[in-house]
Amino acid sequence: MRIAATFIALIVFSATVRAAEVPTFNKHIAPILYQHCAGCHRPGEVAPFSLLTYEDAAKRAKLIAGAAERRFMPPWKPEPGYGKFANERRLTDDQIALIRAWADNGAPEGDPNDKPPMPAFTDGWQAGKPDQILTLPSSFAVTAGGHDQFRCFLLPMNLDHDVYVSGTEFRPGNRRIVHHALVFVDTTGTARRRAGNDGNYSCFGGAGVPGINLIGGWVPGTVAQPPAPDYSRFVPKDSDIVVQIHYHASGKPESDQSSVGLTFSGPPKKGRTGAMVIGGRLDIPPGDPHYIVKGQLVLPRDVELTGISPHAHYLGKEMKVTAYLPDGTTVPLIWIKDWDFNWQGGYQYEKPIALPKDTRIELEYVYDNSENNRRNPSRPPVRVKWGEQSTDEMALAFLVFLLPTPAEAYAFGRQITIQYFEAFLYEGMSIDDLPFEIASPQRERLLQALRFFDRNGNGVLDPDERNALLKLFGGNN
Ligand code: HEC
Incomplete structure (x- = not known):
């Protein structure tokens, strides 16, 4: 009797497990697709096909499972654990496993009563009618x-x-x-x-x-x-x-x-300002598969960081931005392992990150200028320097900071600008060797200023000449 009951219980148990094991479109898959895919995979959107209906999704079940497993879809570049972002577009391992199990079991449709309502999208202004x-x-x-x-x-x-x-x-x-x-x-x-x-x-x-x-x-x-x-x-x-x-x-x-x-x-009540961490003097030899660029910014006061947009062009491969706090704490701000210029974006932190004065924000980017980089715009590869063209490169992280008042944001912005100039206008720099980060027309104006400040006309920015120039921009030295 006891054995029979156990036996029956086992059958019932394994039947429920098996039933739960085969996910259906209506119950398990549609909610995932509607939340994470339909924003782009619906008629008239950027993705090459819609994933709204059962028919649309079922005939591509294997393709969908593959794209989800490779984390090719949904497009979301930051690695988890390196900055916690709002509106994160990442499937969990469980969701990916569900999609795989659904595809491997013939992509069943399931009970129509389980089906969630189609998501609603507005093609109009999302944040209200603008002025x-x-x-x-x-x-x-x-x-x-x-x-x-x-x-x-x-x-x-x-x-x-x-x-x-x-x-x-x-x-x-x-x-x-x-x-x-x-x-x-x-x-x-x-x-x-x-x-x-x-x-x-x-x-x-x-x-x-x-x-x-x-x-x-x-x-x-x-x-x-x-x-x-x-x-x-x-x-x-x-x-x-x-x-x-x-x-x-x-x-x-x-x-x-x-x-x-x-x-x-009306006028702002609080302060918000952008600042950039800029990579060093990049000059990438042709064929180099792993060229590293670093740059840093030291915060002149306490601030809150709310967003980050890393930026490079087609040779960019890996990007890491990290905050080193004066007390020795390390705060990872973002890590993108497989940068893709086509999916660049701005990332908002879930909560603002408090960064005290003297925090050093460091950027470390890796570039692949070999033929193996399928995005390399030059074949064969060529020497690549800083510039605005798709065949040039950049190494930037654009940061958004909050400060208590607009006046403090303005003062913070000026201090950062002086820091840029101090880094750009290095002592002993040859006057015609203007840092590449500066694009025309400012380039022309700065060249004029540099020639003007080269008082002894030796073609080099001597320490006293550099100090005089920095003072003009509001520096202390
Ligand atoms: C932000 C927009 C966006 C989101 C969100 C998105 N996709 Fe895509 N998807 C695209 C675009 C665009 C393509 C075309 C390929 C490309 O341009 O990189 C694509 C291509 C695909 C492909 C074809 C891949 C191949 O190998 O040909 C599949 C499958 C796919 N998406 C599934 C999904 C699934 C499943 C989700 C949700 C979990 C999703 N996508 C979310 C934009 C998106």
């Missing part, structure tokens, strides 16, 4: 095939008064071809000159406009940030918005007319 909407003046044509294009569009604000911008939202016109976008504000008229009569120009790494002026960005799947009036940014009248759009061909002739929405508010 000013700037749209590309005409639609931009992208041919069916060929290379990706990086285009900067001039969007004049045409305002007769200064404003404070508290929110920026980019809205792609054609989601099949817009791969990513960066929104800049230009207060210098540089973009106007570059755009000329066409209203746009070719640009790659950024917009080629001086200053730390990135105010927004978009990649597929972006969750629009609500306006933040406490941290609004002063934008003088006559400023222009410049949007850089990365287009990729869809296989059909396409066109795009994207928009940027701006929300205005």
Whole structure:
């Protein structure tokens, strides 16, 4: 009797286990796809197919399982454990195992009653209707095939008064071809000159406009940030918005007319400022598969770090940014093991990270300039230096800091600028050997300043000449 009962219990037990072991689309898989994939895999979006319906997903079950296991999908570059980010787009090991088990068991549909409702998406403004909407003046044509294009569009604000911008939202016109976008504000008229009569120009790494002026960005799947009036940014009248759009061909002739929405508010109550950690003098020999670049920034006061955007071009392979606190603590800020220029993005920390004065933020990037790097734009590989072109390289981490007041943010920004100059204008530097990080037109102006400060005309920046120059920029020495 006892044996029989155990036997029956065992059968029941193994039957439930087996039933639980075969995941179904409706119960197990659809919730994962709707949450983590549908943002891009739905009709009219950037991904090459939709994953909304059972039929769409089932016929690709093996492909989906493979892409999830390789962590190729969903695209999410930062390694877990190196910075805790908001809106993390990463499947858990359990979710990947579920997808694999579903695919290996013939991708069953399951009980219709288990099916979750289709996710709702808005094609309109996600963060509310903006105060000013700037749209590309005409639609931009992208041919069916060929290379990706990086285009900067001039969007004049045409305002007769200064404003404070508290929110920026980019809205792609054609989601099949817009791969990513960066929104800049230009207060210098540089973009106007570059755009000329066409209203746009070719640009790659950024917009080629001086200053730390990135105010927004978009990649597929972006969750629009609500306006933040406490941290609004002063934008003088006559400023222009410049949007850089990365287009990729869809296989059909396409066109795009994207928009940027701006929300205005009163002056800021708190301080927010961007700063960059810049890699050293990179000069990558052809064929070198493992070229290391380092750079650092020392914080002149206590701050909170809220976001990070690492940046390199096609040779970039691995990126690590780490904070070394004065008490000896090490705080990893981000680690990307397999950098892909096509999936660059800005990452927001789940909670702001408090970093005390004298924290040293170090960047260490690795570049692969060999033929084995399938993204290498030069075949055979060539010597690569710093620059804006897709065949040049960069080593940057753009950081966003919060401070108690706008005045403190401004002072912090100036101190950081002086630090850049101290690093750039090294003692004994030859006057014509201007650091490569500085692009024209500032380059021309700085060259003039350097020649002017070379009082003894020996072609070298002597210590007293360097000090005089740094003083001009507000330095202490
Ligand atoms: C941020 C946008 C985005 C998200 C989110 C996303 N995908 Fe993709 N997916 C793409 C794009 C774009 C491609 C085309 C390949 C490329 O351009 O890299 C793609 C390609 C694929 C492919 C084809 C891979 C191959 O080897 O051909 C599969 C399978 C796939 N995605 C599955 C998924 C699954 C499953 C999820 C969710 C767990 C997901 N994707 C989430 C954008 C996305």
